[in-house]
Amino acid sequence: MAKTPKLSLLQRPRRLRRQPSRRALVAETVLRVEDLIAPLFVVEGKARPDPIASMPGVFRLGIDDLVKECRELHQLGVPAVALFPKLSPKLKNEEGTEALNPETLVLRAVRAVRKAVPELTIITDVALDPYTTHGHDGVLNEAGDDVDNDRTVAILSRMAVLQAEAGVDFVAPSDMMDGRVGAIRLALETAGFSDTGILAYSAKYNSAYYGPFRDAVGSAQAAGTRLLSKATYQMNPANRREALREVELDVAEGADIVMVKPAGAYLDIIREVRNATGTPVAAYQVSGEYAQIHAAARLGWLDLARCRDESLLAIKRAGADMILTYFAKEVAKALR
Template identity: 55%
Template sequence: MQPVQAPFPATRFRRTRASAPMRALVREGSLAPSDFIWPVFVRDGDNLSEDIASMPGVARLSVDRVVAAAREAASLGIPAICLFPYTDPAKKTKDCAEAWNPDNLSNRATRAIREAGIDIAVMTDVALDPYNIDGQDGFVRDADGYVVNDETVEALVRQALSQAAAGADIIGPSDMMDGRIGAIRAALEAEGHRNVALLSYAAKYASAFYGPFRDAVGASGALKGDKTTYQMDPANGDEALRLVARDLSEGADMVMVKPGMAYLDICRRVKDAFGAPTFAYQVSGEYAMLAGAAANGWLDGDRVMLESLTAFKRAGCDGVLTYFAPAAARLLNG
């Protein structure tokens, strides 16, 4: 008697991969321009666009060009733009007073976008490093270069209030000082800025992926010491959950993991644990690796761009800060 031939398994996963329509039908996640926040670098001048060598395809823009960029982003369906200033070195000081100057680059760009009537959310960065002669996110008061916490938080509150007064919709504290979310939230409420949202850089790691960003904001070579006493150890995961829990309890509306691609496990854990709006920052080094490889013909630039952004959504992110935002949006819009 011939042995009975076992039937092929009833489930063939390739059935739903057999054509583009079938793949679209069962796709678990989706990517859209509305998932992006576009980080933009602002510089002084008029009608200027200055290429950043370490970030292919990215430039520092004068305020008028930033307004044009915001208009382009809105037309592509990108809901938010995030401003980072390239501050004149002569305005960088120990007291960082330019950080809360109503007429600093970030505030001027915010007002210009608001005055242009563009239907886009403006996000700003709260940290002292663009204005600090020491290159740190907070005040250096000790001989050993240690960044002091509570005095820095007082300055961050002043900076956040100046940004809210200029018309920022979202304020992004990226400094990683303890207690800054609660202090900023209390100050915003007291000054009547009740609808200004806080997107906390809750889990920001002391990463080596930030190098090109420091070029972009003119901080390369200015940093005295490092940031390991306030940014997270890349080996830690549980600590990220504790930080997110604290920032949400202090009034953060949204939370961020930074960097992104090397920390997708943290994104997933944060989303699963809290269910809060969760973002990641595809930082300058992550962008530069892909953009640089694509420029050299080593990778298919469009495909790796969309694949990398899809990974953030698969990991649980509600959105991503990415320098690819306009290029990705154009592709997704067809």
């Protein structure tokens, strides 16, 4: 065989890829345990953890098990958790009044975690979908065909104050009502909770990737379908400029952190938001993203660990400062 002549190249990018140590030196993006937020689901009672069929490895936890999980996450170096309640259908109604019960499930969970793991950052969801029989994020108007924006905002503001009283670090309005960040900030200030932060779901899209989450919190069953449309308040997936407008409004109204949700299909939006604001940016790798990676891996089509890590690295590379992900615990173990 004839000898292949050497190319005369001054620049050979492969020189920097020859071995792991070189690749580490020139890595532009690094995923850290400190970048992760673990979403957790809490239920009543002391039964064994309840597996969520559409989210392999994710469980609904009673408060005792939730506290245990939070301890383990803290020991692994995960700095924050986001709590979501699954309520008994008996506690739900059209108005979502259980959300304003000072002894509702999520508030008792916050108090227990705060007492057991005081160093952990606790984030709570501010929206009515876990509490309503119709599964929407707010109360409906008189016609029953849309969410009443201003009446919902008044309820969310009261929810946020109750969560602050329970000891959360950040309230996280995920409802996408107009003006809710400003109203919540005013309510928190008036009640004396100036140190309670707001992590705003600023660019939350009307995505098809939320199905497993709705199963997890029971809002799909409440509404009678996991395909409930929230198009009148969540963002159109076709829109980019609108995301920047929503972020700008939330920052002006007092948001401490802004979020893009979902993450994987919206990496361009994460980058646009990162370029547009100096405010910290969060991204939510949602239940559908998590489920599809697991499903493909179970069929032997993808390497679970590599795809998991690559998906999170892509979110970080796009510009997210922090990532809510159901992979948080296993990634933290891997990084250790």
